[in-house]
Amino acid sequence: MEKVCVLGAGSTKYGKLDDSITDITIQASIGAIESAGIDPKEIQAGYISNVFGVADKQVHLGPVVMSNLGIPEKPSLSIESACGSGSVSFREAFANVAAGFYDAVLVAGTEKVTHTGTEWTTTYFSYCSDFFYEGGAGASFPGLFASMARAYLNEFKATEEDLAAVAVKNHENGLLNPKAHLRKKISIDDVMKSAVVASPLKLYDCCPFSDGASAVILCSEKFAKEHSKNYVNVIGSGRGGSPATLQGRDHMTTIPSTKLAAQAAYKMAGITAKDIDFAEVHDCFTIAEVVDTEDLGFFEKGTGVQAVREGRTARNGDIPINPSGGLKAKGHPIGATGVGQVVEVFEQLTGKAGERTVKDAKIGLTHNFGATGASCAVHIFQGV
Amino acid sequence: MEKVCVLGAGSTKYGKLDDSITDITIQASIGAIESAGIDPKEIQAGYISNVFGVADKQVHLGPVVMSNLGIPEKPSLSIESACGSGSVSFREAFANVAAGFYDAVLVAGTEKVTHTGTEWTTTYFSYCSDFFYEGGAGASFPGLFASMARAYLNEFKATEEDLAAVAVKNHENGLLNPKAHLRKKISIDDVMKSAVVASPLKLYDCCPFSDGASAVILCSEKFAKEHSKNYVNVIGSGRGGSPATLQGRDHMTTIPSTKLAAQAAYKMAGITAKDIDFAEVHDCFTIAEVVDTEDLGFFEKGTGVQAVREGRTARNGDIPINPSGGLKAKGHPIGATGVGQVVEVFEQLTGKAGERTVKDAKIGLTHNFGATGASCAVHIFQGV
Incomplete structure (x- = not known):
């Protein structure tokens, strides 16, 4: 090999x-x-x-x-x-x-x-769900992730403000990324007051088209x-799948494919989550980033929001998440997103990330999934 | 490996x-x-x-x-x-x-x-061409292959009846394939009298949607x-590309990607075209099969029609082409076609092809391309 x-x-x-x-x-x-x-x-x-x-x-x-x-x-x-x-x-x-x-x-x-336009994109994007059960029943992706968010808020000690904090952090990072879609500083209050898209998710909880x-x-x-x-160097690569529908899964607050892909990537790299210096993860909605960081093994289940509150996932935290701004602020051109994450990791590990550089980063991880995580790939990179 | x-x-x-x-x-x-x-x-x-x-x-x-x-x-x-x-x-x-x-x-x-419906399919299929230069200029695939056919008829000793003979042969094979789309015996006369789609190609020169x-x-x-x-056993695999547009190529009567893919596949298998017992090739239009059989090395350039006339590509010929009926008669569900060719080769080489069995076949080849051959893959198979 x-x-x-x-x-x-x-x-x-x-x-x-x-x-x-x-x-x-x-x-x-x-x-x-x-x-x-x-x-x-x-x-x-x-x-x-x-x-x-x-x-x-x-x-x-x-x-x-x-x-x-x-x-x-x-x-x-x-x-x-x-x-x-x-x-x-x-x-x-x-x-x-x-x-x-x-x-x-x-x-x-x-x-x-x-x-x-939004009607076309919302309709066609819903073809990425299991359309017979989900899209065809009116469940577009904001609705599906709202279901995950509601389950998370019910199950763990978390608030809508906690989710909003993810958006605030990623917008802060995006402000430093000249290629980001949304370069705008926002506050928790801005998120909370933005239009409800699918409760509990509001406009600023959602990434843009x-x-x-x-x-x-x-x-x-x-x-x-x-x-x-x-x-x-690409030192780890892993893939995994989940039941195509949310209703086909045992839990709404975890994405099985992320765990499978991460396990395979960590195994290939011969490291654990503790060795990762920063990660670009799939934050199509704020709740997704929280779930991702738990499924990737950075935090115990249910404690991802606590980590955000404590600033651990900020650019100067102990495990910076989405220094590029993520899907949330950098933007989400769907076919490009996973490659864009690699671009960010490459720039971070080769000293080309400018103002948004994660200090002393040696090992970065990318995590990108399709739909509500039905398909997923995780890669791990190390600078030379 | x-x-x-x-x-x-x-x-x-x-x-x-x-x-x-x-x-x-x-x-x-x-x-x-x-x-x-x-x-x-x-x-x-x-x-x-x-x-x-x-x-x-x-x-x-x-x-x-x-x-x-x-x-x-x-x-x-x-x-x-x-x-x-x-x-x-x-x-x-x-x-x-x-x-x-x-x-x-x-x-x-x-x-x-x-x-x-036909309007949707014709329109969307044209997105598979280089749409800026071809589809957007009104050149749908029947028109592009008609240009190739006209060039071939001008350049070599070939007639529209020669092309029609390809359709007649493949319909004969399709008649024996219980899964074929068009199970109907046709004559040269039927082809010649069918509606002109894009001169010199007539309805029966074209595969169906x-x-x-x-x-x-x-x-x-x-x-x-x-x-x-x-x-x-899969003993050879090759890929190749061609300029995306027909107008970007040096010749209209050959498809560069076929030659590249075939060379790579023959090399991996350690054989030449002479060793192939039968082939499933990409006959989206009758002209395509003629060009394919030349580019794959079965016949000298310009002599593919002669081989059809002599019955060499018939099921009982020395190099049977498209015993399944091909795209022409078996049908062309575009995402399925290349896999369907492998199904045919598998059935032929494992004694499951029934009435359409190619006698004494040991080595089969599949050839499948995208658009006017901008992308191509060739595979070679051997029975155990």
Whole structure:
């Protein structure tokens, strides 16, 4: 098994973008190629993650991207796992490089949906649930995560203000991220007074619909060493699944796929949650970040909100969560999100995170799931 | 590198189906599981290929399928490469099993689109081209393949009747396939008199829009030997790309990605085109089959039509092409097609192809591409 490294990373701004899905994917890819300092011709395959190419009238994105990069002969494919598409695509690319099928590949995630409007996005996003049981019954994702939030508030010593604190923290981080969608400082009071979307979740508990693209160059250790002294090692990779519907699970306050993916990633890396210096986790709603940090093993079940209250997950805390701003403030272009998390970890571990740098960070983790966590991938990275 | 085997295969009928995309995918998967004689719990991951889940309001199909099979904890993902999705997904599953990440995986391809009507399908399918240059300019796939056909007729000694002969042959094969969409004997005259779709292609030169799902169980040789004596070895796997647009290519009568994928697959298998006993190739239009058989190395460029005229590609010829009926007659449920080709090869090489059995076949090849061949995968199989 080859050691696998992240050699370069690039990203568009997340938010409401005017360029086409093809254009933003190429912009992010060129950013990654320039960051890696390689010739595009050294790329041997392209892994694209995307969910709703139909929104911008372009599916089968791989060949379009590869052709625009001047390497049409190289194989490519698109991978979809709802909001977890980016990390699942990253995992496939990782597996292929680890197995020695490729020395260097492009992993690019992308989404362009904001031009379709909220009705289209809410409707189409609900196709990512088990639509027969959930979306078709009127349960869109804010409703499903609201059910999880209500269960959490009932089961543990937590308040709506505790959830709001997650949003406040992530907005603070996003303010330092020039590529974030929502760069706006907010207060607990702002969150509490924002419009109710699905009680107990309010507008500021929810991540936005975003456009955006992120890309990384993934390669063998040999290839990395030949090109750079400042790359990042992928030391753990894990995947897992959960029952597709919330109603099919034993508990509403934990996501089984996160635990399975994390266990596998920690095992591969030969470390435990205690060794992680910071993490980018899937905070599509504030409740998700709390549940994630417990399922990943950073905190005991039911104590995630306590950790937020104590500032432990802040950028200067003992386990900073979402220094990029997370899905909540950085934004959530669904096919790009998981790759964007890797971009953040790469920048953190190679000294390129500027003002939002997590001090003395050596090991970072990414956690990204699809739907209410039906699919999940966790990766662990270490600087050189 | 582990040796990889196909242990079981299942498929729905192809055609206009009433059941949901979820249901047909599960039906095919259960067929594959029963054919393999395994317990679903032995499956370690699910590779789903699908293009337009939005048509039936279900994307993120993996967890829905795995949950319905009683294995929600197992990871899954969806792969899209337009009409080549099935073979590209098969390739990813192959790579993961070859690398030792999994011992046994489910590979299921699926599509449900006929209920949307021809306008929807023609429009959405055009999103699989480079839409900025092709679909958006009014060039749908019949038009693009018509351009290839016109170039071929101009460049080589070939007639429209030669192309029609491909359709006649594949309909003859489809007549023997109980799961084929179009089970109807046709004559050269029928093809020539059918409505012009995009000159020189007429209705019977075109494959239909189909619903359908196909699935196989892919596993390590060790796993295969523990479960069966009648499985099939995957001895070659190759991928390649072409410029996304037809106008970006040097020639209109060859598909570069086919040549690249075939070269890689032959190299891995340590054989040449001469060693192939039969092949399932991507005949979305009659011209495609002719071009494919030349690019795969079965015939010299420009002589593919001669081979059809001489009956060499018929089921009892020296290199039978599309004994299943091909996309042309068996049908083309786009996300399922590449997996369906593997189902046919499995049945041929394990003595389960009934009336359409290719005599003395030991080595079979599958060839499946996306759009006008922008993405392609070729696989080679050998019976035990």
